[in-house]
Amino acid sequence: MSTAKDERVIHRAFNLAHSGRYPGWKAIEEELQSEGFSRAADILDDGRVREELDNICAEATMGTYRDT
Numbered sequence: 707m708s709t710a711k712d713e714r715v716i717h718r719a720f721n722l723a724h725s726g727r728y729p730g731w732k733a734i735e736e737e738l739q740s741e742g743f744s745r746a747a748d749i750l751d752d753g754r755v756r757e758e759l760d761n762i763c764a765e766a767t768m769g770t771y772r773d774t
Contacts, residue, residue, distance in 0.1 A: 715749045723759045726766035731759040 715738060722734045731750060738746035750756060 712745070712749050715743050715746055716755070718743070719746075719750060719755075719759060720762065723762035724766055726763075726769070728763050729767070730763050731756040734759055734763070 718741070719731075719734050719738060722728055722737055723731075728734050728737065735746050735750050738750075743749075750759070
């Protein structure tokens with residue numbers, strides 16, 4: 707069961723991915739931890755979430771991301 711804080715971490719992670727400033731989920735996890743989200747590693751410990759973050763990061767850094 708996710709908490710409101712977990713949901714904020716996920717939302718923040720996807721916002722960071724869309725920014726085009728991060729190469730992938732690991733860099734986003736590190737950024738979240740530096741922002742004080744100490745449970746970021748646990749919250750992002752999901753292969754589907756990591757894959758989606760990586761895909762968004764790749765597309766955002768190439769300027770090709772389209773929200774479908």
